[in-house]
Structures are given as C-alpha cells and as structure tokens.
Amino acid sequence: MTTVGVLRETAGRERRVALTPDGVARLRKLDVAVLVEAGAGARAWFEDIGYEGAGAVVAGRDRVYADSDVLLCLHPPDDVAACRPGQVLIGLLNPRSNRDLMQRLATAGVTVISLDLLPRTLSRAQAMDALTSQANVAGYKAALLAAEAYSGFFPMLMTAAGTTRPAQVLVLGAGVAGLQAIATARRLGALVTGYDVREAARADIASTGATVLAGPERTGKEGEGGYARELSDDEQSAQQSALDEAIPRFDVIITTAQVPGRPAPRLVSENALSKMRPGSVVIDLAAAPDGGNVEGSIPDTRTVTDAGVTVIGAANLASTVPGAASTAYARNALALLTHLMPRGEVVLDLDDEILAAVVVSHGGALTRKEIRS
Template identity: 60%
Template sequence: MKIGVLKEQAPGERRVALVPGVVATLSATGVEVLVETGAGARANFPDSTYDAQGAAVASRTEICREADVIVCVGPPDGLEPRRGQLLVGLLRPQERPEQLRAWARTGATVVSLDLLPRTLSRAQAMDALTSQATVVGYKAVLVAANAYGGYFPMLVTAAGTVRPASVLVLGAGVAGLQGMGTARRLGAVVTGYDVRPEAREEVRSVGARFLDLPGGPDAGGTGGYARELTDEEREAQQQALRTAIGDADVVITTAGVPGRRPPVLVTEEAIKEMRAGSVVVDTAAGPLGGNVALSKPDTTVVVDGVTIIGAGNLAATMPAAASTAYARNILAILAHLCPGGEPRIDLTDEIQDAIVVAHEGELRHEC
C-alpha cells in the first residue's frame, strides 16, 4: 500500500498530515509513504527528515497518480482523486458540498474525520477534532496573555500587590477546558461557562469556577455537543452573560459545532460594557461567523479600547505539536480503514459509516 502526504495550500496553514516519526512506524510495516516536496517544512520537518525515515519525497502529480491513500489536514483544492483511491482528512464537508459531490463522482472513497463519533471510546485515538482542540485551548490563552497589558498571576512586589487577571472561558468542550487549565497554571482567576449541565463538574475539575446564570438554558445534546438554543433561550443567555463579560479582563470563546454557524455569545452590547484594556479571543471565528459579534477571522480589531482577536485557526500556529497529534490520529484511522495493509471499506461498521462520506460514486451524506 502507498500513502501520499499532501502539502497544505490554505493561507496560514502550517500543519502536515504525517510527521517523520509516524512515517517510520508505517515504513516498518511495509507501507510506502510518498511525501509532497516541502509538505512538512512549515512545521519544521524538512524533506530530509522524511527521507531519513524511509519516505520518498515526490511531486503532487506523482502522489495523486501512485498513492492508494492520500492524507491531508484541510480540504485540498484542485485535487481530482481517482476511482478506488482513499482521501482522508478534516474535509469540512458541510462547508464544501460542491467539492464533495465532485470527489464522489470520481469514484474515490472520501473520509472526513470531522464526522467521527466522538462518544465512542474505541474512536478516541482517531479523534482529530479533540487533538486539535487541545492545541487551540492552550494557544488561545497564550494569545490572550500576550495581548493583555497586565499580569495573569497575582504578584506581591516592592511596588505593591498586583491583582490576578480575571479570565472567563465560554464553552467547556476540549478547547475550553484546556484553556481554563492553562489560564489557571498562569495564575489567573478563571471562570468557565457552558450550557451543558454535565460541564459544571468538568469546569471545576480543572480548577475553575463555574458561572451560574440566573435562568440559564439547559442545552445538553448528543454526540458531545450542546443542542441549538431557541431564539428566546439565546437572547436570555446573552443578556445573562453581559455582566460576567463586563467584569472579566480576558474572555475566551470556544463554542462551535463543525459545519454550523457558531452561537454568538459576546454581543456588541456586552463589548461596550467591557473595560478598556480587556481582551477577547474568539477561537470560533471563521467563514461561518464566530462567537463574538465584532470578531473577524485572522484579524485583530480594537473597539473602544477592547482588543478582539479572531483566532479560528490557532492549531496551525503550533504546527509541530498539532501535526504530531494529528499524525497519530491518521495512523489510528488508517489501521481501522486498512487492516492488513489494504483498504477495506465496511459500511456496517459504525465508525466507517459515519466518516465515509463518498464511496464507489455514491455521496453517502448530504451536506
């Protein structure tokens, strides 16, 4: 079996789907790995490191022609997989329905890790969304601390005592909990909030205080995500959050569901009530919107002294760590899809049924 690794082409994307250490693992099993020239360079994995682990450095054209399986991070533009070829990555099918239909028409098997059932214990090693969210939560706090003009911890100095920063994290999924834990380790006073009732103990487990909103909605959902709020619940939530947002020095938002517009948690009115010098980091900012009313993807804006950072692709800013974690996810999913070193698609398997979005010319999940 030949596995091809594509160089990511999206602006600002520095990750790579396989790192040299995982290539060595695959090579030891007899799998041939083809890596596109420069694929790992932006993650500080030069071509020579792949060559040293048994991979062949090749052109994109050669990879598309020869590989049985093509792996990538984000959806590759301009790729025309051939019949029977596997394409595996975080392909965001809900955002790119036309591209997905085009891939399906080629007869390729298209596998999108965005759709992995996150509640299955046997799928944990394959869970790329979780591995990347861990990076996002950690880096969001560092971005916030860098933009904030004060200290995160309490300091007792000869010039007096400096109070710790107040950090509010909205969303208690993987990224949110990682952010809370990181902010706590930096010495901030941390509060977390989520609409899911089970999040209360998760927030407390990382040393943060849980924000109780009067009349706040209970929106426990399925698959590890919250259900969508009604318009009335959303308005009540936003109103209840305004006071807590206004009291915070730093607000980090992490609420998002793949393929759907993120909920707006920080309104323009809430931003107006924040103190000058406060910082907001919106990790959900992207083409579908964000959690913060005035945030813009990959852009920092200042509104009445409040710094608002649209940071929807933070994992790409820590490419070595993010790529290493993602490569392990790819290794796990390849073991599941290709037992014995050959692709075997079994749509009766609940994992494959969820993540295989196109197979043998059929589009299996309408987006």
C-alpha cells in the same frame, strides 16, 4: 503494496502537515509505502531529509496524486480535482460546509473520509479523534495569546512596589478547547471562570478548580456526538442577557463554542464589548467569515474597539503550534489507517461503526444523507 501519499497544505496560513517522519516509520513497519510531497512538512519544521530517513519517498505533487492509493491532508486541497477514481482522501474536510465539493468527489469516484465526523462518544475511536487533539492545542495557545495581548499580568504579583491583582478570565464553552484554555490560564495564575450550557460540561469546569458562571436554567442541551445543540430563540435571548451582564466584569474572554454544521453561536455582543474595560482582550476561537462567537471578530485579524478592547479572531490557532499539532494529528491519522488497513490493504467495511461515521462518499455516491445537497 498500498501507498499512502502526504500532500502539502495549500491553505495560505496553514503550517501543519498530515503525517510526520515518525508516522512514516510506523507505516513502513506495516509494509505500507509512503510518498511525501516535497516541502510538505517544512512549515512545521519537518524537513524532507527526515521523511526520507524514515523510509518515505519525497516527490512532486503530481506524482503523489498519481501514485497514491490513500491521500492524507488536513484541509481540502485547492487542486483536489486531481484525485482519481478509487483513491481514498482522508482529512478534516468539513463536509457539512463543503457539500458541493463532497458531491464532486463522490461523482469522481473518490472515497472521502472526514475525521471531523467522528463522534466523540465512540470510546474505541478516541485515538482517531483529530478534532479533540487539535482543539487541545488551540485551547492551550488561546490562553498564551490572551496573556500576550492583555495589558496586565495574569498572575497576582507581590513586589516592593505593591501588589498587582490577578487577571479575571472567562472561558465560554467547556469542550476540549475550553477546558484546556481554562487549565492553561489557571497555570498562568489567572482567576478563571468557565461557562457552558451543558450540565456535564459545567461539572468539567468545576473539576478543573475554576469557578462556574451561573446562567439561565435549561435542560436537554446535549447534541449529537457529545457536542452542544443549537439553542432555541428564547434560550439564546436568555443566555445573551446573562452574558451581557457578566462579561464586563472580566479582563479576558476566550470563546470556544461551536455547533457542528451550524454557524457558531453569538455569545459576546457589541453591547457587552462596549462595557469592557480598556486593555481587555477577547479571543474568538470560532471566528469565521459568516460570524463567530464574538460580534465583529474577523478571522486571523486583531482589532481594537473604540472602547480599547482587543478582539482577536483566532479560528486556526492549532496551526500556530505546528510541530505539536502535526504530531498529534499524525497519530490520529495513523490510528484510522491502522483500522482501515488491518493487513496493509484498504478494507472499507461500512457496517463498522467507525467507518460508517466518517466515510462521506464511496462507490460514486455520498454515504451520509445529511451531506447530500
């Protein structure tokens, strides 16, 4: 019988868990044993007793490593060296930025599967698309966080004391997170505008009822897997000039633009920030130590500029909605496990287009050439 192990996340502010009790119950119906590290789901309000009631064995971390054939996580564990040869590690492992770690795991004989490599263009893999499910949560929370931080109201309010105008919100990047942020901000009553370099994404913005921000005309902005590609220097310059002019007109900016395997594009410059009205808010969902969409944003940090603009680096917003985010991620993981173990045992067919896309290492070697250092 195959055993799936669930690890407690070791990243400091991470509250999600890779499998919920409901997911355990579904695996048990497939005659798959489940080991859950004690306290793995506590920060998402999934208690050990719930896992045991669903049919899992709750155990210490050492046992989960030792007795599991497949390990589930979100981020690479701090003690990932505890993985043994032949084990399968599944998570959002960001292999393009963790190449040395991927090489060490490959050398150790660990089969690594990273869900963030799944192309969004594979329609039969949509149920496994963890990036989409987590981006959906992050976009929703970004709009709520912006509304909380903004010094005014999102909706227009008409009272005996007068009328308050609605907030003007600009969402940069119309992927899953951006579109969810647009939809949520509109439901809160804001006047919302969206921007994206991709023609299809601009059509998606319009379909929500939001206004589309015009920008410099370009062609061929689509990258691999449905993501935006990195812009040329000339394209970046033209885009920055247009955004610098537009951004100060808005009360709230939410940025969501990322390019897989590359630093996030800079969209909100210091010049644009300096011209925004005091009390305005900027939420950077792409904030990272090496820079995000917003100049000067710091991951997990709220700062206020000299001009009175609140800038929030919010790269891990899905973790702040841990119950919903964990439930969505667990469904993605279950869909992959069902595909990987059609009869309850691991069958790794690298000719399968889904597995070929997400398997990073197998048999002691890296399988994706772009991951090789």
